Amino acid sequence: MITSGRNVRQVRTIAEEIEKKLKDEGHSGPIRTEGLQDASWVLLDYGDFVAHIFLEETRDFYNLDRLWADAPRLDWEESAAAVS
Numbered sequence: 001m002i003t004s005g006r007n008v009r010q011v012r013t014i015a016e017e018i019e020k021k022l023k024d025e026g027h028s029g030p031i032r033t034e035g036l037q038d039a040s041w042v043l044l045d046y047g048d049f050v051a052h053i054f055l056e057e058t059r060d061f062y063n064l065d066r067l068w069a070d071a072p073r074l075d076w077e078e079s080a081a082a083v084s
Helices: 008-024 056-062 064-068
Strands: 002-005 032-034 041-045 050-055
Touching: 002 008, 002 056, 002 064, 008 041, 008 050, 041 056, 050 056, 056 064
Parallel strands: 002 050
Antiparallel strands: 032 041, 041 050
């Protein structure tokens, strides 16, 4: 998964929410976590699932999306029921 936030606080919050939701569903924590200190690019490695959370400008700079250009893209929207 590749996503981005507008500021460091938002990047950290996205990473924390991913960890919380997965733990709530019974998954163990990530095998490895990188980048939480400066939070311009946070990596959460769950083995068969990897989340990249970027600051918008860092995402533009590294352009990781181009490496996955051939992969299918999914729009991710939580339903109102899942949020409440």
